[in-house]
Amino acid sequence: MQRTGGQLITDVLIQQGADRIFGVPGESFLAVLDALVDAPQIEFIAAKHEGSAAFMADADGKLTGRPGLVLVTRGPGASNAYSGIHVAYQDSTPLIMLVGLIGRDDTEREAFQEFDLKAIFGTQTKWTAVIDDAARIPELLTRAFQVATSGRPGPVVLGLPEDMLRDVVDVKKLPPRITPVQASPAxxxxxxxxxxxxxxxxxxxxxxxxxxxxxxxxxxxxxxxxxxxxxxxxxxxxxxxxxxxxxxxxxxxxxxxxxxxxxxxxxxxxxxxxxxxxxxxxxxxxxxxxxxxxxxxxxxxxxxxxxxxxxxxxxxxxxxxxxxxxxxxxxxxxxxxxxxxxxxxxxxxxxxxWSTPNAASHGPVNLSKIMGYLNETLPEDAILTNGAGNYTVWVHRFYKHRQYRTQVAPTSGTMGYGLPAAIAASLRHPDRLSICFAGDGCFQMTLQELATAQQFGAKVIVMLCNNGIYGTIRMHQEKNYPYRVSGTDIASPDFVALAKAYGLEVARVEETGQFADAFEVIKSSGKSGIIEIVTDPEDLTPRNSLSQIRGNAK
Structure with a gap:
């Protein structure tokens, strides 16, 4: 059987049970995109940024236990995706990133977007390699699935030279679907x-x-x-x-x-x-x-x-x-x-x-009470995602997870993760509620993926905690340099207008009593939506206010 390198990529992915791949289209892997036209088993989710695509793949890997897949181009594309590889490495998430590279004849010339794949990703993956021969795609891509899922799971990065993907080779038989290898206690x-x-x-x-x-x-x-x-x-x-x-x-x-x-x-x-x-x-x-x-x-x-x-x-x-x-x-x-x-x-x-929602609040919105409402009303299989920031402290302390794989969040503390992860969760489990918690700083790192959610039919509810500051960094700043604010204020857009521009349902909550109605309206709409929750910057954590932190620092 004669196949191009691009076709062999899709052949092996199908053989290994892949059904979805996230990425941003690039000219370096047009042969793979072309092969995907004839592979309806695999859906290509075109994100708006490679970092978001890698976050989506990480979330998909967490939810399935199979490698999340991400396809990006060389140089800036792969560099953008680096943060998602770091998440997968620290979180032990099975993930495979395929990177389109320059043609083999142009290497070592600093050609357009050329970069050293192994040097950049080698310390943050279980294995990084370049496939120079199309005939070895079945061997090396199958190995990537084995490595990503066996032992301590983690990310694998494979480079795909552009001209290699166009080569035609004869392939007799594909390797079987891998079985992850795990040790057992003696x-x-x-x-x-x-x-x-x-x-x-x-x-x-x-x-x-x-x-x-x-x-x-x-x-x-x-x-x-x-x-x-x-x-x-x-x-x-x-x-x-x-x-x-x-x-x-x-x-x-x-x-x-x-x-x-x-x-x-x-x-x-x-x-x-x-x-x-x-x-x-x-x-x-x-x-x-x-x-x-x-x-x-x-x-x-x-x-x-x-x-x-x-x-x-x-x-x-x-x-x-x-x-x-x-x-x-x-x-x-x-x-x-x-x-x-x-x-x-x-x-x-x-x-x-500790988990009883009775934390004090300095403003009219009490996040602990909102978490209490969600405990009472969310189904057991609702999936909660988040990125990084002090807003997550309320989620972790007061929300009661009752079922496996209802928490999808980065142990590496990565901002911007929550929305892409919620999109991946909704696409993987369209019958379950997919809820993203985000701060105003965290959300603005990947908010463009609202367009991806709309394009591919994901339904997410974003609970956007807006206090006008980078809360975690402000907390540490006030501990170490009280009253000397530098770089931790946030200027945000009109989130209500922004959500409407993306075609989402939207609500703004300025006091605790407004939340229940806002949540139920958006949940019953059948659409993605944003609930902007305006919180007091004094409420840095459920235990410590901004003033207390300053006072303790004196």
């Missing part, structure tokens, strides 16, 4: 783990990271209930265990509940399931001593290189979460019974008090 490790937990008096689980699925989450719920173990979820992994579960005790992330932080310090044994134990989950590496924690540490992670990176565990186990939880759910409780039930109950009580 029987002896499970015996050691059971013994360490049985000897504990105040154990605690931190769950997060990737390689989870619905079965793994269900098994975590069963294991925690059987062993009565308190479970905290790592930063932006709050959907690994339902917030309604009696063992769920909150999220170990930014703006952590002080009581939970102290409980992690006081635990005598910590079982970490899938989380990397980065600075956000450990409060800047302060909840556990580096490199040897005072708590006995059991670290389970799909990447052996991650175990012992910062913390030397008492027991390290290389395993994917699906295999690990399938084993844990069958583990017998201690013969002498559970001795830490009150410890778990107290941790749960701390969480319930």
């Amino acid at each position: 029987a002896t490790q499970l015996v050691d783990l059971a013994a360490m937990l049985s000897d504990a008096s105040s154990p605690l689980i931190i769950a997060g990271g990737e390689t989870w699925d619905e079965d793994a989450c269900n098994n975590l719920a069963k294991f925690a209930a059987t062993w009565k173990l308190p479970v905290a979820c790592s930063f932006r992994s709050q959907d690994r265990l339902s917030a309604l579960h009696p063992c769920y005790i909150g999220d170990a992330g930014l703006a952590i509940n002080p009581d939970l932080a102290q409980r992690i310090r006081d635990a005598d044994t910590i079982l970490v399931l899938g989380a990397r134990l980065g600075d956000c989950t450990t409060s800047g590496y302060t909840l556990l001593d580096v490199p040897v924690s005072t708590q006995k540490l059991i670290h389970v992670h799909p990447d052996p290189d991650e175990i012992g990176r910062v913390y030397a565990p008492d027991l390290g186990i290389c395993s994917g979460m699906k295999n690990m939880l399938a084993a844990l759910v069958d583990m017998k409780v201690p013969q002498d019974g559970i001795t830490w039930s009150r410890w778990t109950e107290a941790a749960r009580a701390d969480y319930l008090e």
